[in-house]
Amino acid sequence: MSSSYIRDLPVADAADLDAFDALFAQSSAIGATANAGLHRLAASVEDGAMRDVFGAWLRAHGFTVQVDAVGNLFGLMTFDPAAPYVLCGSHLDTQPKAGRFDGVYGVLAGAVAIASIARQLEARGETPAFNLAVVNWTNEEGARFQPSLIGSSAFIGSLSVDEAWASRDGAGVTLGEALGQIGYRGEAMLDVPVAAYLEMHVEQGVQLENQGLAIGVVRHTWAALKWRIRFDGEQNHTGPAPMAVRRDALLAAAEAIVAVRAEAERHGLDMHTSVGRLELEPNSPNVVPALTRLWVEFRSPSMALLVEAEERFRATLDLIAAHTGTTFTLESEQLRPPSQLHAGLSDLARQTCAALGVPAGDSATVAGHDAISLGRRYPAALLFVPSQGGLSHNEAEFSATSDLHQGLRVLTALLYRTCCQPELYL
Amino acid sequence: MSSSYIRDLPVADAADLDAFDALFAQSSAIGATANAGLHRLAASVEDGAMRDVFGAWLRAHGFTVQVDAVGNLFGLMTFDPAAPYVLCGSHLDTQPKAGRFDGVYGVLAGAVAIASIARQLEARGETPAFNLAVVNWTNEEGARFQPSLIGSSAFIGSLSVDEAWASRDGAGVTLGEALGQIGYRGEAMLDVPVAAYLEMHVEQGVQLENQGLAIGVVRHTWAALKWRIRFDGEQNHTGPAPMAVRRDALLAAAEAIVAVRAEAERHGLDMHTSVGRLELEPNSPNVVPALTRLWVEFRSPSMALLVEAEERFRATLDLIAAHTGTTFTLESEQLRPPSQLHAGLSDLARQTCAALGVPAGDSATVAGHDAISLGRRYPAALLFVPSQGGLSHNEAEFSATSDLHQGLRVLTALLYRTCCQPELYL
Known part of the structure; x- marks a missing residue:
């Protein structure tokens, strides 16, 4: 087990990386396009199939699965029922004829990282200050339903459930109906107390590639x-x-x-x-x-x-x-409006990269992300891994496996610190 | 019966005008829109329903109904099986959310006029030189399937049946499939020998209204x-x-x-x-x-x-x-390319209007019409009745009933002369 520790930080081990690769391969097959891309619109049949696979994986790895009224899917890893959660996630929906990485990476990496930490904490006999949870936010893309970021906006209360349900796609189907059809419309919003939010995402730009960095810590948004x-x-x-x-x-x-x-x-x-x-x-x-x-x-x-x-x-x-x-x-x-991510949590992310010897820099995001929604209410950090050529919302979107793995190691260590060492950033 | 003759020309009588009004009201209900328009795309369910109604009317009024490979629907009124036909028609398909008059007028007026002439010829004991037939050309509009004028182009041989069948709508359905679904894909093109072609149509312009004319005889096209x-x-x-x-x-x-x-x-x-x-x-x-x-x-x-x-x-x-x-x-x-309509037949149309005391003038058409297809191969004439404000391909398209009736009287007389007095124009 010692091989998965670097400077006393638990990081994803080889089995975790294999688990991530296997999950990512499953995801890449559900809604796959002829050109190795992914077409998995929010609340579509493909989205439903991916949620089924993901939910089964979570249950098999000790998570409790819950779905809220707008279809946000939570995998809860509860150590202390009285403690709040560090949430980590992104989205499994895609744009039409899009890539395999956008959103998907953050959800699957979050799930694998949390499972890894839970296993290592148990081995260490350590109980963290906060619980952990992975989350798949509904309709981040805003492709089939507008606006974008529906799931995370409803979670922080800036969009009502009724507004979310009433959003219609081009064929007149409401999000409420579509979620019902795939079996992912829950009864109500869930009261998940949040201590902090972490999200990993592909950069969709060329800054990291140009600067030879493995991680970008997003400090502010356009x-x-x-x-x-x-x-x-x-x-x-x-x-x-x-x-x-x-x-x-x-x-x-x-x-x-x-x-x-x-x-x-x-x-x-x-x-x-x-x-x-x-x-x-x-x-x-x-x-x-x-x-x-x-x-x-x-x-x-x-x-x-x-x-x-x-x-x-x-x-x-x-x-x-x-x-x-x-x-x-x-x-x-x-x-x-433009917004700032949480300074303390972002600093901790930079420090964690430094501790692991991973080259990182500060970044900004032009695109919207669920972390921006969460950041309006909770301490939130958003981390990028490199995108080849910056191409995104395109079947040819690509990030190297080595970069995805590096990001997963960083995420595991950062999640560990976030749930076990809140004094470092709060 | 004498009331339906003007200067020895048989014209539509009151019962004919009533028959036209009733048929037109039936047509206006099949594919009706909320704003009193018509939405009846080529080879749609609504087009099939209208064809059923029209075919039943033709059979009930002594016509033989035949359908060719591309769905052109003929109502044949045969006096002498060895003689060629004077064809008269237009199209029953419409643009999306369009008007009730475009195309429909010419088909229904042609059917009523031919039924009227057949009845009057029988009363007079007269046998014409040519037979008569009304025709509904498939997909004149080019809205659901491209190109426009598919039915009349296939009839004159400038478009092959295979090309016509292969045309796809926005959802990927071919015209051949769509015609099969509504039961209007015939076995082969029909060998209907043509002596001449007449078409009545709403003007879709403002020249007649501006000049106070009841009929425009189209001499050439753009x-x-x-x-x-x-x-x-x-x-x-x-x-x-x-x-x-x-x-x-x-x-x-x-x-x-x-x-x-x-x-x-x-x-x-x-x-x-x-x-x-x-x-x-x-x-x-x-x-x-x-x-x-x-x-x-x-x-x-x-x-x-x-x-x-x-x-x-x-x-x-x-x-x-x-x-x-x-x-x-x-x-x-x-x-x-621009084309000319038949000079002799167009002159005869002007003379017929003059004989009936109907104010008429020469016209040109910017829009394509089935008469343009037919005119490439046969003597053809195209007559306009006034359109209010020139508005067309719009639910508010309108022509006054008095103008439609005036046109029907002219058409009846002109069809009579065309089939009984070929020496006047050939």
């Missing part, structure tokens, strides 16, 4: 402004209808997409923008489009830049509507 | 250039992926849509352009779009302008692809 905009035009015949009378909702959308991109060009590296989703009615070759919906994102480290971009874009929308004879409606608007 | 363009980008995360590495297929599409519109602005009234359909993958809010498909149309009375627009647009596509890091493929290209 702010994000997400809009859903609807343009209403008028359905007409694309042949005889004179151009002057057309009210083309797709032309308006196209001009808006170009304007959204221009906002990124204006601010260099400090602004990312995109339109990833567009709905179009009636979407027929011979018909002037009557309605479009656009999902627009602006992301920046600076709230001031976002506010400036918002004001300019609103004025642009007025011009586009006037020019195209359409009207527009801002159907939803979500401003996610 | 040319059309239809492209399906595919942009390939790369799926990535809309958050962390640096703007410089993104290859956004939706941004490319948006720039192309703006460029298509600019081509219309450049040429004033001599160019209509549009993008009515767009496909997008994976269409998820947090994912840089990997693939888009655009259905682009340029229409003009001038082939030279279309060729000029085509060359400029190809160069623009190269620039867009280079600028956005995408590639593009021209997946299909269809150039429909």
Whole structure:
């Protein structure tokens, strides 16, 4: 057993790494695409199948499995029923035709790390200050259901269960219905007292790779402004209808997409923008489009830049509507301010990497993560492992097994310190 | 019976107008939308139901019903098995959430007019030179299946049955499968010898309304250039992926849509352009779009302008692809040259209107019509009745009942002359 200790820190041993590899291979097969990617939308049949496999693994390794009203799946490892939990997790859902690593890594690594710690604590005869739990948050991606981060937002109370259940996918199915269909809609939210939250994730960027680091400790997040905009035009015949009378909702959308991109060009590296989703009615070759919906994102480290971009874009929308004879409606608007992860827990993560001799640095995240939700309420840390070429939300997303294993060793040691040595960060 | 004759021309009588109104009301109920429109896509369940109703009406009124391989539905009124037919028809399919008049009017008016003439010829003891037949052409709209005009194109041999059957809708269902499902895929194309073709249609424009005319006789068509363009980008995360590495297929599409519109602005009234359909993958809010498909149309009375627009647009596509890091493929290209309708038959239509005291003028059509297909091979005429405000492919499409009735009277007289007095136009 001594081989799994480094400087008195319990880390994942060879059997743990094998267990992780086996679980990861199982996950990679459920919703696998022809190009070695993963297509496992939230609350889909594939998501249900993966949850079944994961729940069975947890029960076989001494966890108690519980599911809350919005489908968050907890694997509880309780040492003292009166103590709060250190939660560790991420998400098992994916984007369409996406990669095998995003989200999945953090959930499976968390489960294996907790099982390893429980086994080693028992061998040492040590009782930790806090219990441990792994969690799979529902619909982190926001692909099938919007908004993203539904499970973790409902857990911290910033989204109600009714709002979460009412979210509809493109076919009109609600999240509540979809969870019921796969058997993962629990009776109520669970009262899991939280001492701290840890999440491992693939970086989805190139900083670690470029700097030769194995771990990035995320210190802060970018702010994000997400809009859903609807343009209403008028359905007409694309042949005889004179151009002057057309009210083309797709032309308006196209001009808006170009304007959204221009906002990124204006601010260099400090602004990312995109339109990833567009709905179009009636979407027929011979018909002037009557309605479009656009999902627009602006992301920046600076709230001031976002506010400036918002004001300019609103004025642009007025011009586009006037020019195209359409009207527009801002159907939803979500401003996610920048936030800081927990300084003490993040420092502890850096110290743990140093103790293990793992090269690490500080990082920032542009993407949203469940750790950002949890961090609003609890001490939370978010750690990255390298992504090859930074490619993500793509079947070719890749992280080397050696990097995943290194991350798992770090996570085990960090979870141990977090549950056994709270005085180090609280 | 004498009341249904004007200057020795048999016209629809009051009972015929009632029969038309009743049939039109039945049609308006099959695929009716909440806003008094019609949603009856080609070879859909609703299309099948309407065909059943129409076929039953034809049989009850002395027609022989036959269906060819691509679902064209003929109602034959045969006086002399050795003689060719004067065909009259249009289409019963619609665009999504469209109007009740487009296409439907011509089919139902043709059926009622032929039944009326057959009855009146029998009363007069007169045998015409040609037989009569009404026809419902499959998938005129090109909404569910592309190209448009599938039924009439297959009939004249410019599209093969295999090509027609292989056309797929957005869900991957072929036209051959869909026709089989509603019971309207015949064994083979029919050998119906054609003497002439007549079609009544709503104008979908404002010329008749503006000029106070009841009938427009279409003399020529605009040319059309239809492209399906595919942009390939790369799926990535809309958050962390640096703007410089993104290859956004939706941004490319948006720039192309703006460029298509600019081509219309450049040429004033001599160019209509549009993008009515767009496909997008994976269409998820947090994912840089990997693939888009655009259905682009340029229409003009001038082939030279279309060729000029085509060359400029190809160069623009190269620039867009280079600028956005995408590639593009021209997946299909269809150039429909301008064509003339039959001069003798069109003159006869104008003379018939004059004989009936109906105000008529010459017209042109920007939209494609089955009469354009038929006119490539046979003497064909296309007549318009007024459309209120020119609105079409819209639930609010409207033509006054008095205008529909006036058109039906003209059609009856014109069909009579076409089948009994071929020397007037051939």
